[in-house]
Amino acid sequence: MAALSPRLKQATGVLAVRGEGVHLYDDRGRAYLDFTSGIGVTSTGHCHPHVVRAAQEQTAALVHGQYTTVLHRPLLTLTERLGEVLPEGLDSLFYANSGSEAVEAAVRLARHATGRQNVVVLQGSFHGRTMGAAAMTTSSTKFRAGIGPMMPGVVVAPFPAAFRYGWTQERAADFALEELDHLLATVSAPSDTAAFVVEPVLGEGGCVPADARFLTGLRERADRHGILLVLDEVQTGVGRTGRFWGHQHFAPEDGRTLPDVLITAKGLASGFPLSAIAAPEELMAKARPGSQGGTYGGNAVACAAAVATLEVVEREGLVENAAVQGERLLAGLREVAAVHPAVADVRGLGLMCASEFTDADGRPAPETAAWVRQQAEERGLLLLTCGAYGNVVRMIPPLVVTGEQVDRALEVWAEAVAAATVPSKD
Numbered sequence: 045m046a047a048l049s050p051r052l053k054q055a056t057g058v059l060a061v062r063g064e065g066v067h068l069y070d071d072r073g074r075a076y077l078d079f080t081s082g083i084g085v086t087s088t089g090h091c092h093p094h095v096v097r098a099a100q101e102q103t104a105a106l107v108h109g110q111y112t113t114v115l116h117r118p119l120l121t122l123t124e125r126l127g128e129v130l131p132e133g134l135d136s137l138f139y140a141n142s143g144s145e146a147v148e149a150a151v152r153l154a155r156h157a158t159g160r161q162n163v164v165v166l167q168g169s170f171h172g173r174t175m176g177a178a179a180m181t182t183s184s185t186k187f188r189a190g191i192g193p194m195m196p197g198v199v200v201a202p203f204p205a206a207f208r209y210g211w212t213q214e215r216a217a218d219f220a221l222e223e224l225d226h227l228l229a230t231v232s233a234p235s236d237t238a239a240f241v242v243e244p245v246l247g248e249g250g251c252v253p254a255d256a257r258f259l260t261g262l263r264e265r266a267d268r269h270g271i272l273l274v275l276d277e278v279q280t281g282v283g284r285t286g287r288f289w290g291h292q293h294f295a296p297e298d299g300r301t302l303p304d305v306l307i308t309a310k311g312l313a314s315g316f317p318l319s320a321i322a323a324p325e326e327l328m329a330k331a332r333p334g335s336q337g338g339t340y341g342g343n344a345v346a347c348a349a350a351v352a353t354l355e356v357v358e359r360e361g362l363v364e365n366a367a368v369q370g371e372r373l374l375a376g377l378r379e380v381a382a383v384h385p386a387v388a389d390v391r392g393l394g395l396m397c398a399s400e401f402t403d404a405d406g407r408p409a410p411e412t413a414a415w416v417r418q419q420a421e422e423r424g425l426l427l428l429t430c431g432a433y434g435n436v437v438r439m440i441p442p443l444v445v446t447g448e449q450v451d452r453a454l455e456v457w458a459e460a461v462a463a464a465t466v467p468s469k470d
Contacts, residue, residue, distance in 0.1 A: 055417075056426055058426065062091075064089070065442065067090070076424050076425065077426065077449060078426045078441070078442070079441040080440060081311075083428065084247070084284060084311060084396075086442050087282050087284070087353060088314045088353055088444060089442040089443075089444040090315075090442070092314060092352075094352050095349050095352040095353055095356065098348045098352035099316065102347075102349075107345055108344060116344045118348040125351055125355075126322070132301050133301050133324050134301070136327075137322050138153075138331075139320045139341045139347075140319045140338055141338065142172070143307070144171070144173055144174040145174065145319060146309055147171045147172050147180065148172075148176040149336065150305050150321045151163055151180075153321065153327070153330070153331050154239035154272045156331050157238075157272065158271070158272060160237055162198070163198055163238055163240075164237060164239070164240045165181075165200055165201070166220075168246045169203070169241075169242070169243055169276070170247055170248030171276055175194075175195060178194070179194035183246070183247075183431075199237075201224045201227050203249070203254070204217040205246075213255050218257070221262075237269065238272060239273070239304075240271060240272070242273075243276045243279070244275060244293070245392070245396055247278075247279040249431065250400065250436040251397060252391065256296075260296050263296060272304040272327075274303065274307065275290075275302065275307065277291065277307055278307055279310050279440075281308040281309075282308065282312050282357065283363035283394075284311060284395060285366065285370070285395075285396055286364075286395070288363050290396075306321065306322045307320075308320050311353070313347075313349045314353045318350055362443040365444070366395045369441075369445050370395045373392075373439060374390065374397055376450070376451070377390045377454070379454075380454070380458050385465075386401050386403075386461070387399050387465075392439075395440060395441055395445065397439045398431075398439070399437050400431065400436045401465075408434075410434035410435040412464060412465060413437050414429060416460050416461055417437055418464075419459070419464045420456055420460040424456060425456040428440075
C-alpha cells in the first residue's frame with residue numbers, strides 16, 4: 045500500500061474537499077477562512093467561476109500543446125495580456141511550471157547574457173527547492189541542509205531588515221548597500237557578477253518589505269557595473285501587495301524600469317502551475333539556443349486560466365482591493381500587537397502581512413507562533429508560519445477578500461493570540 049512521503053508535513057489538519065472564494069471546506073462540511081491562499085496562489089479565490097469556466101473550455105479543446113513543438117492560442121493571448129501589465133521594456137517572455145524553475149531560468153539567462161558566473165542574493169530570501177534555487181535560498185537552512193555541495197557562484201548580501209537589526213529602515217538600507225559594496229570589493233568582483241536577485245518583499249523569510257532607498261541603490265550599482273537586476277516577484281506579483289508588481293512601491297523617481305528581468309508565478313494562474321520570466325527582447329535573445337524549453341511549460345490549460353485570472357484581476361479591481369483590505373488588515377494586526385507583548389512586530393504590504401513573535405527577552409518564539417496558528421485553525425482561520433525561526437505568522441488571503449472577512453479574521457486572530465500568549469499589556 046502506497047502513502048505520501050513522511051516528509052510531506054501539512055501545516056494544518058484540514059482535509060479540504062471544496063473551495064469557494066476565501067473559504068475552504070473540509071470533509072465534514074466545516075468552512076475555514078483561508079488566509080494562506082495555497083501559499084499565495086489562489087489570487088482570485090478558490091474556484092472563481094470565470095477561471096473555472098476558462099479552464100473547462102480549454103480542457104475540452106486542447107490540454108497539452110507542447111510550446112516548442114506547436115503554438116496555441118492561450119499562450120499567445122497570455123503573452124499579449126502580460127505585455128499590458130509588465131514594466132516598460134520587458135517585452136519578451138519565457139514560460140515554465142514553477143517559481144523555482146523560473147528562478148533557475150533567470151539565472152541561466154543572466155549568466156549567458158553577461159558571460160559572468162556569480163549571482164548575489166539577499167539574506168532571508170526564498171527562491172525555491174530545486175538544486176540551483178535552493179543554493180540561492182537563505183530563509184532557512186531546512187531548504188538546503190544535507191544536499192551539498194551547493195551550486196557554486198552564489199554570494200549572500202544583507203537584506204534591509206530593520207526589525208531584525210533594531211534600526212530605522214533608512215539605516216538598514218544604508219547598511220545593506222554598504223555591505224553590498226564591500227562584498228563586491230572582497231568576494232565577488234563586479235566583472236564576475238552576473239546578477240542581483242531579490243524579492244521586493246521577503247516571503248518565506250518573514251514578509252519583510254524592502255524599500256525604495258535600497259532597491260534604487262541596487263539599480264544604481266547594477267547600472268554602474270553592468271550587472272542585471274532580477275526581481276523575484278513569484279509571491280509579490282499579480283496584485284498581492286496592492287500594486288500589480290511589488291517593486292512598484294519602490295520605483296525610482298526618475299521613472300526608470302527597476303528590473304532587467306522579472307520572475308512571476310503563484311497568483312498568475314489562480315492555482316494552475318505556471319511561471320514566467322520577462323526581459324527585454326534584446327536581453328532574452330542572449331540566451332543560448334536550447335537553453336529555454338520544457339515539456340509542460342506554457343501548458344494550454346494553465347495559460348487559459350492565467351488569461352482568465354488577469355481578466356478577473358482587472359474587472360473586479362483586485363489590485364485596488366488588495367491595497368484597501370491590506371491597510372485594514374495591517375491596522376487590525378497592529379491593534380492586537382499593541383496589547384500583547386508577544387507580538388513584537390507587525391509588517392507587510394497589501395495582502396501580504398505578518399506578525400512576529402518573541403519571548404520576554406526579545407528572542408524568537410516559534411512555539412508561540414505555532415500555538416497561535418493552531419488556535420486560529422481551531423476557530424476556523426487557516427494561517428502559515430514562516431521566517432528563519434518559524435516565529436512569524438503570515439496572512440496572505442485571496443485578493444477577493446472583503447472587509448467583512450478581514451474583520452472576521454481579525455476577531456479570530458485576537459482570540460487566538462489572547463489564548464496562546466501572556467496577559468495583555470493593560
